[in-house]
Amino acid sequence: MGVREIKCPVCEGKQCLVCNRTGFYEIEGEIWAGVQEPHVVQYVHDNLPILSKEYSEIYGSGMNMKTLGILKKNWEVLEISSLIGSMWVCINIQSAETKHFYKEGGLKKWLVLEK
Numbered sequence: 167m168g169v170r171e172i173k174c175p176v177c178e179g180k181q182c183l184v185c186n187r188t189g190f191y192e193i194e195g196e197i198w199a200g201v202q203e204p205h206v207v208q209y210v211h212d213n214l215p216i217l218s219k220e221y222s223e224i225y226g227s228g229m230n231m232k233t234l235g236i237l238k239k240n241w242e243v244l245e246i247s248s249l250i251g252s253m254w255v256c257i258n259i260q261s262a263e264t265k266h267f268y269k270e271g272g273l274k275k276w277l278v279l280e281k
Contacts, residue, residue: 168194169193171190171191171192172190173189173190173191174188174191175191177189215230215232229248230247231245233245234254236259240259240260241259241265242257243256243273251268252270253266253268254266254267254273255267256276
């Protein structure tokens with residue numbers, strides 16, 4: 167532990183009585199807050215498209231997954247994209263049956279022709 171200096175949160179460095187007209191405020195001890203795993207998971211869930219883009223820019227690879235919605239009665243369609251291509255996973259929300267398509271044409275044909 168030690169003393170850390172931060173820009174005064176009251177005057178934003180413009181020198182006030184709180185920071186003794188220095189523009190800085192001293193904090194004793196650790197300034198890091200403990201992070202709880204559920205909050206991290208919620209953040210990832212809420213910001214997945216942004217995080218996926220950032221991850222791809224930094225590391226050069228990554229996947230993007232998005233739901234296209236319920237495009238056919240009782241079937242939810244997920245699109246999974248990566249550097250090597252895209253695939254579509256269709257999940258029957260009543261029976262948990264799945265179908266996989268590796269070409270968009272196959273998905274469109276199934277959506278139109280099969281019942």
